[in-house]
Amino acid sequence: MKNLGKTLSAIAGLATLLAACGGTTAGPASxxxxxxxxxxxxxxxxxxxxxxxxxxLGGLGGASASAASQAVDGIASAPPKAAGDLSACPPRxxxxxxxxxxxxxxxxxPAESRFSTTQYTRLMHTPLFGVDPLEExxxxxxxxxxxxYLPGSTGVSLTVRPNLTFSNGDKVDAQAVKFSIxxxxxxxxxxxxxxxxxxxxxxxxxxxxxxxLEVDFEKADVxxxxxxxxxxxxxxxxxxxAHSNGAxxxxxxxxxxxNPVASGPYDFASGQAQQFITLKAARQDxxxxxxxxxxxxxxxxxETGTRxxxxxxxxxxxxxxxxDQLPLLQNGQLKVLTKPGQNIIGLYFFMTFxxxxxxxxxxxxxxxxxxxxxxxxxxxxxxxxxxxPWGCTWPxxxxxxxxxxxxxxxxxxPYPYDPQKAKDFLSKSSYKNTPFFLEMWNNYPEEAxxxxxxxxxxxAIGIDAQIKQVTRTAELTTRNQEQEPNTMFFxxxxxxxxxxxxxxxxxxxxxxxxxxxxxDVQNALKKAATAGSMEDYTNAMVELGQLVxxxxxxxxxxxxxxxxxxxxxxxxxxxxxxxxxxxxTLAALTTQAGKDERTAQGLQ
Numbered sequence: 001m002k003n004l005g006k007t008l009s010a011i012a013g014l015a016t017l018l019a020a021c022g023g024t025t026a027g028p029a030s031x032x033x034x035x036x037x038x039x040x041x042x043x044x045x046x047x048x049x050x051x052x053x054x055x056x057l058g059g060l061g062g063a064s065a066s067a068a069s070q071a072v073d074g075i076a077s078a079p080p081k082a083a084g085d086l087s088a089c090p091p092r093x094x095x096x097x098x099x100x101x102x103x104x105x106x107x108x109x110p111a112e113s114r115f116s117t118t119q120y121t122r123l124m125h126t127p128l129f130g131v132d133p134l135e136e137x138x139x140x141x142x143x144x145x146x147x148x149y150l151p152g153s154t155g156v157s158l159t160v161r162p163n164l165t166f167s168n169g170d171k172v173d174a175q176a177v178k179f180s181i182x183x184x185x186x187x188x189x190x191x192x193x194x195x196x197x198x199x200x201x202x203x204x205x206x207x208x209x210x211x212x213l214e215v216d217f218e219k220a221d222v223x224x225x226x227x228x229x230x231x232x233x234x235x236x237x238x239x240x241x242a243h244s245n246g247a248x249x250x251x252x253x254x255x256x257x258x259n260p261v262a263s264g265p266y267d268f269a270s271g272q273a274q275q276f277i278t279l280k281a282a283r284q285d286x287x288x289x290x291x292x293x294x295x296x297x298x299x300x301x302x303e304t305g306t307r308x309x310x311x312x313x314x315x316x317x318x319x320x321x322x323x324d325q326l327p328l329l330q331n332g333q334l335k336v337l338t339k340p341g342q343n344i345i346g347l348y349f350f351m352t353f354x355x356x357x358x359x360x361x362x363x364x365x366x367x368x369x370x371x372x373x374x375x376x377x378x379x380x381x382x383x384x385x386x387x388x389p390w391g392c393t394w395p396x397x398x399x400x401x402x403x404x405x406x407x408x409x410x411x412x413x414p415y416p417y418d419p420q421k422a423k424d425f426l427s428k429s430s431y432k433n434t435p436f437f438l439e440m441w442n443n444y445p446e447e448a449x450x451x452x453x454x455x456x457x458x459x460a461i462g463i464d465a466q467i468k469q470v471t472r473t474a475e476l477t478t479r480n481q482e483q484e485p486n487t488m489f490f491x492x493x494x495x496x497x498x499x500x501x502x503x504x505x506x507x508x509x510x511x512x513x514x515x516x517x518x519x520d521v522q523n524a525l526k527k528a529a530t531a532g533s534m535e536d537y538t539n540a541m542v543e544l545g546q547l548v549x550x551x552x553x554x555x556x557x558x559x560x561x562x563x564x565x566x567x568x569x570x571x572x573x574x575x576x577x578x579x580x581x582x583x584x585t586l587a588a589l590t591t592q593a594g595k596d597e598r599t600a601q602g603l604q
Contacts, residue, residue, distance in 0.1 A: 074129070074140040074147040074225065082163045084284030089592075092281060092294050096590060099299040099307050100320030100564075100583065101445055103472045106277035106298070108260035108268035109253060110180070110236035111189040115501075116494065118230050118582035120298055123266040123279055123590060125236035126164070126287060128177060129229040133288070133587040133594035134573075134601070135580030138229060142287055142593070144172060144237050144263075147225055153532045155203075155216040156224060162211075163286055166239045167262040174213040178205045179240040181215065184228075186248045193233045195511050196501035199529040200224065220532030223498045226400075231580050233501045237263045265291040265591055274300055274471070289592030296590060302442050311565050318570060318584070321563045322445040323383040333568040337575045338386055338561045339583060341495030343444050346393035346414075346556030347372070348489040348506060350513040357485040358436065360517075363429035365552035368488065369415040370422035371461045372454055374557035381449045386561030389414055392545050393490075393554035394506050395499035398579065400534075401541040410545035415555050422461045436486050437468045441475050443491040444562075450490055479512050495559065496581045500528055503544060507553065521547050574603050 104117055113121040130143025140146050145158040164172035182205070183189060185197040201218030208214065217224070228235045242261040244252035260268045265285035271277035276299045281291035301307050307319040308328060321329060321336075329336045347368065349359040358364050378387045390397045392411035401407045436458075438451050451467045458465045465488070470478075478484050493502060508525055509516035516522060524544040531537035548554045562583060564575065573589035588594035 074138070074143075074145075076130075076140040076146055076161060078141075079162045080164065080286035083165050083286050086281060086283060086290075088284050089281075089290035092290075092292055094294050096293045096296045096318070096570075096586075097299070097316045098297065098318045098584065098586075099301040099310065099316050101302060101442055101447075102298055102300040102320075102583070103274065103442055104277075104300065105273045106271040106275070106300075107257060107273075108262075108271065108277075109257050110238050111183040111186065111193075112253075113234075113236065114190045115192065115233045115496070115581040116583055118234060118580065119584040119586045120277055120279060120296065121236060122230055122234070122264065122582075122587050123288075123291075123296065124260075124262040124264045124268060125238075126172075126263040127230050127234040127236055128158075128180065129225050129234070130287075131230040131580065133585065133591065133597050135230060135578040135582070135585045135588075138226065138231070143229070144287075145177060149222075149225075150214075150216075153217075153220040153222040153224075155214060157214050158212070160211045160213075164237075164263070165286075166237070166242065167267055167282055168239070168242060170239050170241050170261070172237060172263065173210045174207045175210075176237060176240055178207055178213055179243070179246055180235055180238045181205060183238050183243075183248060184235045188248065188250065188253050190233075191511055192501045192505040193228070193235065195504040195508055196227060196233065196529070198510065199500075199504045199508060199525065201530070217530070219530035221529065222531050222534055222537050223400075223500060226498045227500050230582070232496045232498050233581070239263070264288060266296065269295065274473070276300065285591070287593065288587060289596075292590050292592065292595065296586070304445055308565065311567065314567065317567045319565045320445060320583075321565045323381070323385050323563065325565065326383075326385070326563065329563075329565045335566040335568070335570075335572070337564045337566050337572065339564065339575050339578060340386070340561050341396070341398055341559045342562030342583065343492030343494060343560045344390060344393050344396050344556055345374075345377070345450065345492055345558055345560050346390075346490065346554060348393055348491070348513075348554055349552070350487065350489060350506070351482060351484050352515045352553070353517040354482065354485050358429075358431055358434045359486065359488070361429045361431070362551055363425045364431050365555075366415075367422045367425035367429060367431075367461065368458065368463070369552050369555035370418045370425065371457050371463070372415075372557070373417040373457060374414050375417065377450060377453050378558050381446050381453060382558075382560055386563070388559045390556045390559050391415065392549050393556040394493060394502055394548065395541060395545055396493070396495045396502075397559055398495035398497055399499045399541060400497055401499075401538045401545075404538050404542060406542045407538070407545055410542055411549055411556070414557050415552075419461055426461055426463070431463070433464065434486055436463055436465045437488070438465050439468045439470060439475070439484070439487050439489055441470050441472045441491065444560075446560075447490070447492065454490075482512050492560070494581050494583075497579055499541065503528070507544070507548065515553055518547070518551070518553075521551075521553070571598070572603050573598055574601065577601075 110125040132139045148157045200221045203216045203218045206214045239261045240246035265288045266279040267282035269278040269280040278297045310316040311319040352360040391414040507514040528540035578585045
């Protein structure tokens, strides 16, 4: 990437990424009815982490460092075709069966979807802001709206793309887009999405006519389009007419889930929280084209041995694995695919605002940080495969701010293993044999092993920690009630191109976890959420990273790739290319538009 001047060299790449959000795209129309889907006309090399190899993230070449604060366009190359019947589609594969440590509610409601549910939610519901099926580039061809930033990034002007409908035939218009944003900001939405929207501050959503609307921010937000796209935490279309005529109440949410209305190529068939979700082929979609499978089922199977056995017998087509299973997967008809940066392994100290919470003591937090031998964990549990050292559990190394050397300086280096220094910090802390818990809820295959490895390391410096396993539902209850004192978490969040919504979730003042007593952290978060330029955003994220690391709120260990075993009949759909947050980029595997994109990239 060319140097754009001494004072701007650190942020030039960030501006071009924001220009990528609005980059004009062009490409051939899909033969399956997803008109105008194609690759972007230019791309920029964006390093996912300091010192890592460059990764194209798409956009307008030659953008200036100030482009992020100017109005940039997200223009689709052609209008989508109208939705069609399945009879117009080619024959489909019968079923795709997927299993992993998928600790999800498996809700059919788009506002309840989480970043990690994009793998199935995107197949049912259309995101407002488009990203290509492989989740490499912002691309307006794959979303419900085209966009243009207002001057100073004080808002966005949105144009609803023509010919879009919900599965019940209702037309997608500006009122539907407005309602979708309001639902994502409501108390019923996923906390990361709603929390970030509240921190940004939506001042007004003005519907100008059936196709046009404007979203005004309280101050500014230069990363809005990226942050709420499938690269991070997408906002999906929601039909207000099918949602109790636009009501946002618990009764309306429950009624919608009993009779959900989709807007993608697949529809909800059945599901059970924490257990499974099944989708069924529904239509020839205007954006993603024809579905390639009759049904897709995602199962939460916690036991790795069970998943591998079912993969071998053909009961599963795709199964999450761990490093111990690699010899099995590499010997025979199975394949191995990896998802880079799927988990950031490290520590979280939450609710430091509670009185008498031992984690409120910075000396105690640093004692724990120095007590953990993260290199040993990386070698013994992760076999050194797909791991890269990173010193902040949040924000992560894929963050676009990573192109600024100051960000890498703040977060790239984990606390070194130093038992004596750990003991020194512990002696200066207020710890007096306080009951202390390592809490886990099976968020990734290696989580229990990580807990078991850390327990004796803490014991060695004088902390008698107890491992506590809870369900995700139980944890959400205690979180909302602020009843998690003297507890350390290590749930392994996934990398994202922008870290704002994740930062708001774990460090913000309103999500029951973050250090709301620390005004420095809260000020840095607010500055990131209201930045009108990429320079301001980067400065704020650098500041946040320094605080999280240096005050040991979130001392990180390393990035870890996810390992997936894949059956012989399933093609390579480009999972390793993804820069999205979700576990699996299955739009690339299960839709005609995804197949066309794979073919264009030489993937079969």
